[in-house]
Amino acid sequence: MTATLTAQVQEGALEALRRHGNPFRNYFARHPDDEICARYHVPELYAQQRELVLAAVDLYRQDGRRHSEVLPILGNKGSGKTHLLHSIKHGPSRGRQLLVTPSTYQKGCDFLEYLLFQVIDTLLGGGCQAGMRPLVYIGEELTRRLVRNWLQTLEPAARLELFPAPPLTRWARRLGLGTAQAEERCQWLVQLLGRPGTLPVRQALIQVQMDPGLVYERVCQFVDRNEVHSVAGQMRRRIFQGFARAILLGQEEELAHFLTSGFTELDFQVQPSRQELVLALLRALMDICLTLRIPVVVAFDQLEDLLLARRTEDGHKVSEAFFAGLVQVLHQVDGICFLIFAERGLWNRFVPSLDGYIQDRLNHPIHVPGYGSVQAVRLDPPPPDLVRRVVVVRLRPALEALGSEISPIFPFSEEQVLRIARTEPTLRDMLQQFRRLFDRLVYGQETSEEGEIGRTTGGEATGYVEVPPPPPVPPEVKQVTVLKAVEIAAADGKEASDHVNAPANSPGMVLEKLWQQALADARIRLAPEGAIAGATRELQAGLGTLLVTCQEHGVKIGSWRLQHVVPEWTFGNHPTYGVLTLAHWVCRAGQPWRLGVGLFLGRGPGKLRDLQIKLAALELEPPILDMLVLLRPAEDLQLTGKSKSLWEEALAKGRQVRLEPLGMEELVQLYAFPRWFASLTETLPEDTPLPNLADFLQSHCESLLRLLCLPSEQ
Structure with a gap:
């Protein structure tokens, strides 16, 4: 029985x-936000390594003026590095941190600009960390402090004016009545804002019957009075006001505009260079985060795919430029904890070939209380009980x-x-x-693993x-x-x-699944109001990666094919708008056409500035462009006023310019492409070539690619 x-x-x-x-x-995590990590998370797995990394991060929470340092996290391919990063990013910790996970690093890209715009993209994007967007938890903490400090400076009469009153109450106030009640509300609010983890600032203001719009205006005036007038002070002032507007009024566009364009238009006595602007803004953001005791952690996941080192012949040159830029940032900016997740073999192969000084900085140990001097964190196979x-x-x-x-x-x-x-x-x-x-x-x-x-x-x-695998399915x-x-x-x-799973392992199905997952993640990240502006450089990098991949895989659009691509070409003094992707298209018979393709995403006052800088690329000598193609969101395609005049002036000079509408789906594809490509390369064994992607790209990105090419009759 x-x-x-x-x-x-x-x-x-x-x-x-x-x-x-x-x-x-x-059986593998595509990126540190992969839901698979959360679904199958085992807290005990690599718990010791996670606690060590969090202890290193806490050093920057305790002392924001610490020198920036590098902590390598090394393991074989498939050892669980990305899963560990997911648990650090989304799991329980000793407090909030701004964790930035940069995407593909392009050869020739200025590392400081690359780092700044990865921070901005993380800050303004829709991705969450431990259940909350970075803009929200940083903005809440900053606005909480600003409102609290402002209230503490007010006289009793000024506090009384913050509360709207009906006519009878106004007469009572003239007689000195009601002052105690207003004072009591303000004191309660000050105490509430001084305690972490309480009501959101806007909700607390509404609860005591304060108008968030009025509070925002008064906080802006308070910041204007108290911030110095240096370049750093001007940047902090605008960032403070942008965060306050986002939290109190729910409007993120002003902050997004300043972080992408407004920081170049401050009142400078001497116009700074492009790199000086980038450095000043990055330091201002770092200063704000560290004042709030929110450590900034930059985690380079899957270093081998981040640098595309496994797939390119010049991988060593890219790696050398990457590490040289990283070491330069270690000297220029304090307070950043760099985590480098890398294959142990790749790390041991690349680092010894670098300049001796770069090696010294990368191998410099970090002293972590309770752990001693730590030079690297190593991920070994888990013991049987954890398996x-x-x-x-x-x-x-x-x-x-x-x-x-x-x-x-x-x-x-x-x-x-x-x-x-x-x-x-x-x-x-x-x-x-x-x-x-x-x-x-x-x-x-x-x-069968024939097609996996x-x-x-x-x-x-x-x-x-005990039995051999079955023969491949025809x-x-x-x-x-x-x-x-x-x-x-x-x-x-x-x-x-048990039969349904068989075709899911075919190459086409795997490509499609990874593509749809990357698109879904990109839609989430680009959903907030200022996310697209904040992702300008990330979208441009995606455009460059897409065209490079199209060239390598022989993609043709009509009778045109790519002969040469420069993924990111920077010019001028504007870090956000002064960048194009150069694409040389050739036909069967004829000279190549040199196209400069740029994202024209400036809004409000940034729209004219963006157009001016992009059109200036046509005036450079010797000329490097035959045609300039600008991609503009379809809902704001119309040019008016000075922008229209500038465009017509370029046409009158005989310049070849095109303005193409870019839908949300095309923006999502540009943002998703580098991440999809990295996920694809991660699934492949080392030294295994990529499958040819020409058919896949032409079928999935056809509408986007036609915007980046010449018409068939050109």
Whole structure:
């Protein structure tokens, strides 16, 4: 009887596992915001390393004037570096921090500009850290302090004026009545704003019947009176006022405008250079964060893909420029904690070949109380007990309904889990082995890896597998298996779902899945009011990466193909607007056309300034452009006033200029492309070439690519 019950329970568990599908299919994190990390998080995994990193970050919370330092976090490919970064970014910590995870670094890009605009993109974007946007938690803390300091300087009569009063109450106030009540409200508000983790500032003001609009005006006046008139003081003043407007009035556009353009138009006695402007703004932002005791952490995840070092011939030159720029920032800006997540082999290969001084700075240890001097954090394979917990967490959604009737690691045995944990080199390899074993035990066969992009070389060891993998499914069958498996019940009792997964591993399906995930993430990040302006340089970098990839993979638009691409060409003194992507298009017969393609995203007063700077590229000698293509959001395509006059003047001079409408979907594609490309390269084993992406890019980005090319009849 007991054997019968056990068999019934096991069969029920197998049915539940078939319905849920293989939980080990997602065996790598695409980026530090990947929901897979949160879904299958095991807090004990790399807990010691996480506490060490957070302790290093806390050094900057305690002393914001510390020199900037680098902490490498090294592990083999698939060891769990991105998962560790996710837990640092979104998990519990000792307080808030601004964690910046930069995207692809382009060869020739000024590192200081690259870093500044990554910080701005993180600040203004829609991405959350520990459940809240950085703009919100930094703005809340800053506005809380500003309102509190302003209230403490007011005289009792001035405090009384902050509360609107009906006619009868006004007569009572003239007689000296009601003053005590107003004073009591102000004192309560001051005490509330002095305690962290209480009501949001706007909600607290409404609760005491203060008008947020009036408070915003008075806070701006308070900031004007108290900030110095130096360049740094002017920048702090505008940033303070921008944050206050965003928090009290819910309007982020003013802050976005200043951080992308307004900082270049301050009242300077001597016009600073482009690099001096960038450095001044970065220092102003750092000063604000460190005053609030919010550490700034810049985490370079997947360094090998960030630099595209694995896929390009000049990877060493890119790496050398990257590390030289990083060391320069260590000297110029204090208070930044740099975390570099890198493959151990790549780090050991690149760093010894760098200049001796750069090596010294990168290898300089950090003294962390309780841990001693730390030169690097190393991620070794997790012990068997933690691997077992990973397995339990992955299987829990399917097995939790069965309670204690079934082993939490079913369908695996303790011996199988232990063997895999002891023999595989990385966590990713372990998950791949569990995936194969799950398919064999639950579905009766292993899935074919003929078309799977995501396998790694370490996952080839399949010593525990007792049967050879089945032959590859013929290509002509892949497209019909899913449709028929839903309708026809298998004779051996297997669910239809064990066949549904087969085509999901084909290269096209993997590309499509990664693409849709990257687009969804980009839509979230670009949703807030000022996010697109804040992402101007990130979008331009995406444009450059897209065109470089199109050139490498032979993408053709009509009869045109790319001959040469410069991803980011900077000119002039404006760090945000003074950048174009250069693309040389050639036809079968004829000279190449040199196009300069730029994002024309300036709003309000920045619109005219943006256009002036972009058109100035046509006046450079010797000329480097035959045509200038400006991409403008479709809802604000119309040129009026001085902008229209400037455009017509360029046409009258015989300049070749085009203004193209850019929809939200095209903006999302530009933002998503570098992240999608990095995710794609991360899925590939080392030294494995990329699949040809020409067909994929032409089908998914056709409308965007036509904006970046010449008409067929040109």
